[in-house]
Each structure stands twice: as structure tokens, then as C-alpha cells.
Amino acid sequence: MVQLPIKKLALLSDNQLIDGCLKGDRKAQESLYNRYAPRMLGVCMRYISRQDEAEDVMQEAFVRIFEKLHTFNGESALQTWLTRIMVNQALNHLRSRKTLIVLEEDEVQQSAVHVSPQAYHALDAEVVMLAIRQLPDGYRTVLNLFSIEGYSHAEIGQLMGISESTSRSQFSRARQLLEKKLQSLYPISR
Amino acid sequence: MNQDPFSDFLRKKADEFQPVPQTTFSVVEAKMKRRRRKRLAYWWTAALLILGTGLWCTTSLQKSASNELLRIKAEVQLPAEQQVAALSIDSANVETTTSSTRNQAFKNENASRTTASGSNIAASTSTQNKNFQKANASGVTASGSNMAASTSTRNKNFQNTNTSRTTASGSNMAASTSTQNKNFEQANTSGVTASASNTAASTSTRNKNFQNTNTSGVTASGSNIASSTSTQNKNFENTNTSRSTASASNMAASTSTQNKNFEQANASGVTASGSNIASSTSTQNKNFEQANASSEKDSEAKEVASTSTPNLASDETPISHGRENNPSISDTVFGHSRMSKRDEKMEDQPQIASTITNSDSLNNDHTEHQPVQVVQHQGFKKGISGESTGSTDFATPTRNWELTLGHSLFVSWNARNLNSSPDLLEALKARIADIPNPDDARSGQVIQVLVSRKLGKGFSLATGFGYSELHFLQFSKPEQLAIGTGISTSLTTSIINLDMQLQQVEWPFLVQWEHKSGRWGYRFSAGTSLNYTLSTQQYHFDFTTTSTSIRTTANNDRLQSAVWYGLMSAQAQWQFLPRWGLRFGPGVRFALNRQYAPNEAFRFLTVETGLSFQF
Numbered sequence: 001m002v003q004l005p006i007k008k009l010a011l012l013s014d015n016q017l018i019d020g021c022l023k024g025d026r027k028a029q030e031s032l033y034n035r036y037a038p039r040m041l042g043v044c045m046r047y048i049s050r051q052d053e054a055e056d057v058m059q060e061a062f063v064r065i066f067e068k069l070h071t072f073n074g075e076s077a078l079q080t081w082l083t084r085i086m087v088n089q090a091l092n093h094l095r096s097r098k099t100l101i102v103l104e105e106d107e108v109q110q111s112a113v114h115v116s117p118q119a120y121h122a123l124d125a126e127v128v129m130l131a132i133r134q135l136p137d138g139y140r141t142v143l144n145l146f147s148i149e150g151y152s153h154a155e156i157g158q159l160m161g162i163s164e165s166t167s168r169s170q171f172s173r174a175r176q177l178l179e180k181k182l183q184s185l186y187p188i189s190r
Numbered sequence: 191m192n193q194d195p196f197s198d199f200l201r202k203k204a205d206e207f208q209p210v211p212q213t214t215f216s217v218v219e220a221k222m223k224r225r226r227r228k229r230l231a232y233w234w235t236a237a238l239l240i241l242g243t244g245l246w247c248t249t250s251l252q253k254s255a256s257n258e259l260l261r262i263k264a265e266v267q268l269p270a271e272q273q274v275a276a277l278s279i280d281s282a283n284v285e286t287t288t289s290s291t292r293n294q295a296f297k298n299e300n301a302s303r304t305t306a307s308g309s310n311i312a313a314s315t316s317t318q319n320k321n322f323q324k325a326n327a328s329g330v331t332a333s334g335s336n337m338a339a340s341t342s343t344r345n346k347n348f349q350n351t352n353t354s355r356t357t358a359s360g361s362n363m364a365a366s367t368s369t370q371n372k373n374f375e376q377a378n379t380s381g382v383t384a385s386a387s388n389t390a391a392s393t394s395t396r397n398k399n400f401q402n403t404n405t406s407g408v409t410a411s412g413s414n415i416a417s418s419t420s421t422q423n424k425n426f427e428n429t430n431t432s433r434s435t436a437s438a439s440n441m442a443a444s445t446s447t448q449n450k451n452f453e454q455a456n457a458s459g460v461t462a463s464g465s466n467i468a469s470s471t472s473t474q475n476k477n478f479e480q481a482n483a484s485s486e487k488d489s490e491a492k493e494v495a496s497t498s499t500p501n502l503a504s505d506e507t508p509i510s511h512g513r514e515n516n517p518s519i520s521d522t523v524f525g526h527s528r529m530s531k532r533d534e535k536m537e538d539q540p541q542i543a544s545t546i547t548n549s550d551s552l553n554n555d556h557t558e559h560q561p562v563q564v565v566q567h568q569g570f571k572k573g574i575s576g577e578s579t580g581s582t583d584f585a586t587p588t589r590n591w592e593l594t595l596g597h598s599l600f601v602s603w604n605a606r607n608l609n610s611s612p613d614l615l616e617a618l619k620a621r622i623a624d625i626p627n628p629d630d631a632r633s634g635q636v637i638q639v640l641v642s643r644k645l646g647k648g649f650s651l652a653t654g655f656g657y658s659e660l661h662f663l664q665f666s667k668p669e670q671l672a673i674g675t676g677i678s679t680s681l682t683t684s685i686i687n688l689d690m691q692l693q694q695v696e697w698p699f700l701v702q703w704e705h706k707s708g709r710w711g712y713r714f715s716a717g718t719s720l721n722y723t724l725s726t727q728q729y730h731f732d733f734t735t736t737s738t739s740i741r742t743t744a745n746n747d748r749l750q751s752a753v754w755y756g757l758m759s760a761q762a763q764w765q766f767l768p769r770w771g772l773r774f775g776p777g778v779r780f781a782l783n784r785q786y787a788p789n790e791a792f793r794f795l796t797v798e799t800g801l802s803f804q805f
Contacts, residue, residue, distance in 0.1 A: 037211045038209060042204065042207040042209055043204075045209060046204060055211055055212060055213055059221055062218045067225075120199065123203075125205075128203040147194075147196065148197070148200050
């Protein structure tokens with residue numbers, strides 16, 4: 001098999017890279033990694049606050065991706081498939097670390113009034129993500145799964161082993177806590 | 191997808207968030223390789239586990255099948271006791287070799303006209319064999335040869351109870367390295383031939399309560415019992431009554447140290463030959479007792495000879511002996527020089543010195559029943575009365591030096607395997623025409639005088655002169671007749687005592703002269719061979735498993751070297767050993783030899799027969 005330079009590989013489509021990876025082309029694998037690693041690291045860091053730990057999880061997930069790439073059937077976008085694997089890997093990691101404990105007690109004061117997200121549009125993504133990473137593990141996970149990944153509360157309940165109502169209340173509290181953190185970072189008048 | 195504004199806001203920010211990883215793809219690649227190796231190791235382990243489990247299951251199944259077979263045999267045997275005559279039960283090789291460890295309560299109960307052969311039972315590495323019992327009724331031939339041989343350690347309660355017309359041969363029982371053999375018992379009644387040769391031989395250390403109780407018409411030969419390196423043999427008892435021949439030669443010989451309560455009670459008509467009993471280097475022999483009644487032929491000379499030192503429990507029992515047929519006892523047994531060194535100690539016993547040093551005194555003493563006491567052998571109680579005849583088979587106190595005279599006539603024939611191409615065959619024939627070797631056939635005689643010296647620890651060195659007369663005959667050139675003679679020197683290393691195994695290196699050198707062609711030459715060969723020698727009372731079997739030699743033949747201007755590799759050869763001889771030390775008889779030796787020489791490859795089947803004797 002003719003191996004293309006890494007720079008030319010970067011121009012190939014996802015499907016072409018997948019073909020190269022399936023044929024055992026190391027450069028294709030590297031190119032796929034370079035293409036998706038920053039985005040996937042961002043996914044992992046939304047679940048795992050420490051960056052070195054998140055990178056470990058991402059590497060393990062990529063190992064699994066290269067091993068299971070032949071099972072990718074193309075029904076969804078590659079990025080979606082990769083993200084799902086990253087999320088699962090991060091959840092497994094949190095479970096193994098036993099930090100995925102959902103707080104049942106109220107730790108935040110209920111706030112009936114939500115601030116419009118438009119007020120925070122000026123915030124950098126790094127700042128918002130930092131605020132998310134400062135949430136407790138349970139809140140952060142539910143918030144990520146519901147708001148960003150798009151899971152329903154029923155699915156979140158199954159994934160995390162909690163009830164649907166718990167997922168809802170966890171999300172509500174996570175949102176309030178995040179808004180509070182964002183307000184402290186970027187005070188706005190109500 | 192949740193479409194609320196807050197989620198949209200977070201998704202947008204999440205998409206924007208793309209931190210740069212600190213690690214490169216090489217880390218992922220390394221993890222992949224590690225994971226692959228781990229998986230491979232896992233599969234290998236699983237495969238090995240499955241294989242091991244399979245082997246274990248197979249072995250277990252085979253063992254259980256074997257046990258089941260034994261059980262079925264035992265069940266089949268029961269009705270045979272009552273109904274079926276001449277039933278032959280072969281329980282040979284039961285629990286043989288290697289790994290059997292605990293064989294408890296192995297029982298053979300054989301009824302009349304039954305032949306039970308339990309050879310090689312629990313051989314080699316078995317360790318604990320308890321309660322091996324054979325109860326044989328009349329007409330039974332029980333041969334328990336090589337039972338618990340080689341490395342067995344604890345054999346308790348081996349019992350052979352044989353009644354009339356029974357032949358029980360328990361040769362090589364618990365041989366070589368067994369250490370604790372307790373309560374070996376043989377109770378033989380009339381018409382019984384019990385030969386317990388080589389019982390607990392070589393390196394056994396503790397043999398307690400070996401008992402032979404033989405009644406009339408019994409021939410009990412317990413040769414080499416607990417010989418060589420055994421140390422503690424207690425309560426050896428031979429109780430022989432009338433018309434019994436009890437030859438307990440070489441009992442506890444050579445290096446045994448503590449032999450207590452050796453007792454032989456022989457009644458009338460008994461021929462008791464206890465040669466070399468506890469001889470050579472034994473040190474403490476307590477309560478050696480021999481009570482021989484009238485009409486005895488007693489030859490128990492030279493017990494604890496030469497280097498044995500204090501024998502305790504000295505009861506000075508008057509000895510009336512018959513030494514007239516043993517005139518050289520003073521020289522051969524105790525010796526002038528050795529006794530003279532102890533003159534100071536013997537001051538109080540002047541009659542002892544005269545008895546020992548003067549053979550004439552010996553001849554006179556036997557009629558007068560003068561008491562004889564040996565200073566070095568205090569504690570021996572000898573009660574001998576009436577006529578006694580002696581034996582002169584005690585001339586070599588320690589047998590450290592041995593003289594071997596051998597003569598053999600032989601005819602050998604080489605069956606050449608010429609599975610070669612015709613061209614090569616012609617080429618070989620052309621070569622064969624020039625050299626006397628290989629031979630088509632040969633005959634000759636070998637006269638050998640060999641002196642061997644035991645070096646201890648199972649090693650011995652032999653050297654000597656051998657005259658070999660060989661007649662070579664080649665069918666291709668019958669006129670070539672070569673006669674050779676030479677000398678033979680060899681270093682013999684005995685791995686295990688009692689000739690169980692012998693490894694020897696020998697360097698025979700022959701000078702040959704070719705008749706008619708008038709050419710001189712020589713043959714020189716050096717090599718090793720590994721022999722397995724098995725000696726019983728009457729037979730001597732010699733198996734040579736491998737034999738390798740380098741043979742160089744030179745005649746005048748030609749030098750040829752070849753490597754001979756003998757695969758196997760066997761020879762059987764009838765012998766008078768150990769009583770007379772004479773081995774005589776026809777031997778047939780088959781040897782498959784292969785010669786490797788430059789550009790030549792022969793394979794020979796050598797059939798060699800002849801007569802040889804050795805003493």
C-alpha cells in the first residue's frame with residue numbers, strides 16, 4: 001500500500017482515513033488522531049476536571065477506537081461516534097474512580113429566576129468550560145449529558161444508575177450552580 | 191437534542207473548546223502495542239491452562255481406568271480361587287515408573303496354581319508403599335522382582351508369606367537408594383525356595399527386623415542383604431532348622447557401621463555360609479551370635495575382618511571350630527603383621543596369638559575345642575560344636591583389589607546395510623578392498639587379565655593386559671586374513687554399587703598383522719559405553735545401551751578413522767557368583783553398530799557369540 005505524507009493525509013476525508021486505518025496504515029491513524037484529538041480532549045475535560053487525567057482517558061478511548069473501527073458503520077458522523085466513545089470512556093473512568101456520586105442533598109439555594117444565556121455570550125469558551133469543570137462530578141455529568149450530548153433524563157438515569165427524576169433535579173441544580181459561577185465571573189445586572 | 195437556549199449556549203461553547211493535547215499519537219500507539227502483547231499473553235496463558243487441564247484430566251482418567259482395571263482383575267480373581275485352575279494373573283508394571291507416590295494396601299491374593307508376577311511394582315520414584323502384601327498358597331510362584339526399586343524411601347511391612355511348593359524370589363527389593371525398610375518378613379515353610387537377593391542394597395540405611403524364618407527343606411539365600419553402604423541393620427535373624435541351606439553372604443558388607451543383633455540359629459543338617467558378614471569397614475557389631483548345633487557345616491570365617499574396630503558387648507563364649515579346611519586363615523584373614531602390632535594388647539591372651547598366627551595350632555584346636563578369642567572382635571559369640579567344615583572363600587578381606595581373568599571365544603558377523611545407490615556401492619567396494627575394516631566376519635579369542643581397585647564411593651579403576659587375537663575375514667578378498675593382538679586398559683566407573691550400572695571408558699590398543707599381505711598396522715580405539723548389569727544368584731545379564739568409540743586403523747601408508755556407535759547389545763551369562771566368584775557361560779551379544787567415516791557410512795548388525803568365563 002502506498003503511504004501518503006502526513007500533510008496530504010490531513011486533506012483526506014474521514015472515510016478515506018477510516019479506510020487507511022482499517023488497512024493498518026499507521027500514518028492514517030496518526031492523521032485521524034491529530035484531526036480529532038483536540039475536540040475529543042475537550043469532551044473528556046468536560047467530564048474530568050484534571051487535564052492529565054482527561055488525556056489519559058482520551059488515549060485509552062483512541063486505543064479502543066482504533067481497535068473497534070471496523071464496527072463503525074457510517075450511520076452517524078464519525079465525530080458523533082468518537083464523542084460517544086469518549087463519553088463512555090469518561091463515565092467508566094469516573095465510575096472506576098468512584099467519584100460519580102450524585103448529591104441528593106441540596107447544596108445550592110433554589111433560584112427560581114434563570115438568567116438569559118445571551119448575557120454570557122461574550123464569555124470565552126475556556127471560561128465557560130472552566131466553570132463547568134468546577135461543578136461537582138455528579139452535577140457536571142448530568143449537565144454535560146443533558147445539555148451538550150443531548151441525552152434525555154431517562155437515558156441519563158440508565159447511564160448513571162439513577163432515577164429520571166433525580167436526573168432532572170440534578171440538572172436543575174447543576175444549571176443554577178453554573179449560572180451562579182458564571183455570574184461571579186461575569187456580573188450582570190438583573 | 192435539547193433545544194433550550196441554555197443548552198444551545200453550552201453546546202456552542204463546548205464546540206469552541208478544543209484544547210491542545212500534551213501527548214502525541216506515539217503514546218497511543220505504544221498503548222496499542224502493549225495492549226496487543228497483553229492480549230497475546232492472555233491467550234497463551236489460557237491455551238496453556240486448557241492444555242494442562244486436558245493433560246491432567248487425561249492422566250487422571252488413565253489412572254482411574256488403571257485402578258478400575260485392577261479392581262476388575264481382583265474381582266475376577268476371586269472366583270478363580272475357587273473354581274478355575276491354572277489362572278495366570280499378570281500384574282506386571284503396576285504403578286510403574288516416575289510419579290506414583292502412595293500405593294497403599296496393594297494386595298495380591300492368589301489361589302492355587304496361580305502365577306502372580308508383580309515385577310517392577312512401584313518402581314523408580316515411588317516413596318511410600320505401605321502394606322504390600324502377598325499371601326500365596328500352595329503351587330504359587332510369586333516373583334516380586336525390582337519392587338520399589340531405585341529411589342523408594344519408605345517401604346513398610348513388605349510381607350511374603352509363602353507356603354509349601356512356593357518359589358518366592360524377591361530380588362532387588364527396595365534396591366539402591368531406599369532408606370527405611372522396616373519389617374521385611376519372609377516366612378517360608380517346607381519346599382520353599384526363597385531368594386531375597388540384593389534386598390535393600392547399596393545405599394539403604396535403616397533396615398530393621400529383616401527376618402527369614404526357614405524350616406526344613408528350605409533353601410534361603412539372602413545374598414547381598416543390605417550391602418555396601420547400609421548403616422543400621424537391626425535384628426537380622428535367620429532361623430534355619432534341619433536340611434536347610436542358608437547362605438547369607440555379603441550381609442551388611444563393606445561400609446555398614448551398626449549391625450545389631452545379627453543372629454543365626456542353625457540346627458542340624460544346616461549348611462550356613464555367612465561369608466563376609468559385616469566385613470571390611472564396619473565398626474560396631476553388637477551381639478553377633480551364631481549357635482550351631484552338631485553335624486553342621488559352618489563357615490563363618492572372617493566376620494568383621496580387617497578394618498573393623500571395636501565390637502561391643504563382648505561375651506567370651508568358647509569357640510570350638512573346625513578350621514582344618516581353612517589352613518590359610520591366619521594369613522588370609524587376620525594376618526601376622528596386623529596382629530603383631532597389637533601384641534601389647536594381647537599380652538593377657540597368649541593363647542589367642544598362637545591360635546591366630548599359627549595355622550598348625552588351628553588344625554589342632556578344633557578337636558580339643560579350645561576357646562578362641564580375638565582381641566579385635568570382642569563380643570562375638572561363637573558356639574560351634576562337633577564336626578565343622580570350612581570354606582576358603584574368604585581370601586579377600588575388603589575386596590578392594592580384584593583380579594579378573596577372562597577368556598572368550600567369539601565369532602561375529604557383520605550384516606552390512608547397503609541401502610546405497612549402485613554407484614556408491616561400487617565406490618565403497620573399491621574402498622573396502624584396500625582396508626581391513628570393516629570386516630565381513632571375524633573370530634578370535636580374548637584373554638584378559640584385569641586388576642581393579644575400588645576407589646570408594648562407587649568408583650573403581652581397572653587396568654590390565656589383554657591379549658586379543660582377531661581373525662578378520664572379508665568376503666570381497668578372502669585372502670586377507672589379519673591377526674591382531676594388543677593390550678587393553680580401561681577405567682571403570684561404577685555409578686551404583688552392586689554392578690547395577692557401570693560406565694566405563696576403555697582404550698584398547700591392538701597391533702595387527704595382515705596375513706599374506708604382510709602389512710602391519712594398528713588399531714586404536716577409545717570410547718565410552720554405558721552398561722546396565724543385573725546379577726542374580728545364577729545369572730548375569732549385561733545390557734550395553736550405548737557404546738561409542740573412535741577407531742583408528744592404520745596400515746602402512748593408510749590411516750582411517752571412524753566413529754562407531756553401537757545402539758544396543760545384550761549378553762546373558764550363567765554364573766556361580768557370588769559364592770565362588772566365577773562367571774561362566776555362553777554369551778550371545780547382538781549389537782547394532784553404525785560407522786561414520788569420511789565419505790562412508792555403514793550400518794552393521796553384529797552378531798557375536800562365544801564362550802567366556804571370568805573369575
